[in-house]
Amino acid sequence: MEKFTTHTGRAVPLRRSNVDTDQIIPAHWLKKVTRSGFEDGLFEAWRKDEEFVLNRPERQGASVLVAGPEFGTGSSREHAVWALQNYGFQTVISSRFADIFRGNSLKNGLLTVVLPQETVERLWELTEADPTAEITVDLEAREVRAEGVTAGFELDDNVRWRLLNGLDDISITLQNEADIATFEATRPAYKPRTQPAA
């Protein structure tokens, strides 16, 4: 996983609530067996419309998605995170994220930032008025900055530490392999197994 310390970029305002992961990346894209190449599937249905914000010339190269509430609801597909990253987004700001999506994003180094809806509205207004306006998401200071906006955000210390260092969860867990083995030794006999233990 790439480290995330601080990122500054132009924004895309997505004024919609309840953007589910089926909208972020439709099911037919899920047949791919890789983690890359999902950028063209991102918001595929909406991108058919020339006026859709992502299609606007002034939004090309933007890397901060400022989304409406309940972003990422529905299916657990991590492909939604990969699609956003493949497209070039480094961070997503919303007043509320669905849990699984948020977990997936943080595991992949896509920083999801929760800000109050009023702040999201101000960021929308700012970038709509001036598409070249930049937004900085500073993980070290746990702060979002833009012209006229300075807003702190919360993020679990442990998650922040993993992101700042680009650490892979599996290796961290495997450091505690002995604890896992001890736990397994006490697992009751009546708990089912899918097949006889090897």
Add this chain to the structure above:
Amino acid sequence: MGRTLAEKVWDDHVVRRAEGEPDLLYIDLHLLHEVTSPQAFDGLRLAGRPVRRTDLTIATEDHNTPTLDIDKPIADPVSKVQLETLRKNAAEFGVRIHSLGDVEQGVVHVVGPQLGLTQPGMTVVCGDSHTSTHGAFGALAFGIGTSQVEHVLATQTLPLAPFRTMAITVEGELPEGVTAKDLILAIITKIGTGGGQGYVLEYRGSAIRSLSMEARMTICNMSIEAGARAGMIAPDDTTFAYLKGRPHAPQGEDWDAAVEYWRTLAGDEDAVFDAEVFIDANELTPFVTWGTNPGQGAPLGANVPHPEDFTDPQERIAAENALKYMGLEAGTPLREVAVDAVFVGSCTNGRIEDLRAAAAILDGRQVADGVRMLVVPGSVRVALQAVEEGLDKVFTAAGAEWRHAGCSMCLGMNPDQLAPGERCASTSNRNFEGRQGKGGRTHLVSPQVAAATALLGRLASPADLTDPVAVEA
């Protein structure tokens, strides 16, 4: 202080707890399917890691599988690659798999319970949000992303942040013709698609106690549609009766030991929930969705709402967008909404009880002209049972199509899809834009409402059929 059911199951699975770190939780059962696993196996391969516990892992093919001509090669080359990738990975890593054509194949959330693999007090995960289904057994079961799939394959554990608990207490009796599906749709409309966020929901109360396991699974299945981490129901005699004798259920002394443990799982009298919701079962009526998220629902007897009815500006915009997408006029009685297709199936309502309910209504009647009805059993076992009971004949005689098991039109990854603009009454769990096919419009309903709707060609409940004129129509 007393603990809730969810807290007990959590506590029983903590492998490691350290200040400032998430708890490391042991996972008892890991279910896999072809869509969310290929990148996880790739990760293992790259790091040179094995699957830690192949005996706690099982795979089935469901999302991409065709429901017709299953003995022929899969027509869609991309679907074919994905299924073959799962088969290859399962063989390479030693994971048990039930492929297309196997008698245990089916939708992953139907297969786990019917094999008796899903049991009370377990932790169950799958790279699929509807893993919440398994909570019906008093298991802590939740959907995970592909990175977490890889994590569980490698370590059989997950680092997890704590959740909050919400009690959803449903007292009373569901009126005639009102089902578990109507109840959960009403709950989601009440608390909203984000209402359960961060919570494990525990459904309880007399109305829940009286439900069958199938109905309980329907309810827990849709917990995720309220944004919840998981949904649970305390195990009781109904749970034990369902499990007894299943292939992977404990036997003999093990069974007695298991039941003794399972009985300790119910929440303590003095357990405190972080939030509570009360529902009066007696007041419920058949419920349908009119919009493009599962929280946009209303009683079947209501009208399509006006966006102005919503005080919250975001909800108002969402309603406007939804009506536009759904091609609905505010104020139209929902009962006047005509459909082109009806889908009975999915991990929400594709079990034998659901098929029986739909068949009972279709028996001796005819699907309305111009309406296409698809009946897709949740698993091969469900299909076999239905055939044994003659339900397949009832469906085909009524003019419905009887298909092979799989996810099918629940998400349209296989050829079963709606055409743009087509409207469908579906027993599945998601009415998102394009979920059942690009431009398709979905109304979530119970199997009973689905069957009545197929007969009348418009959203309807079985009660509407008692009107002889309506049946003629």
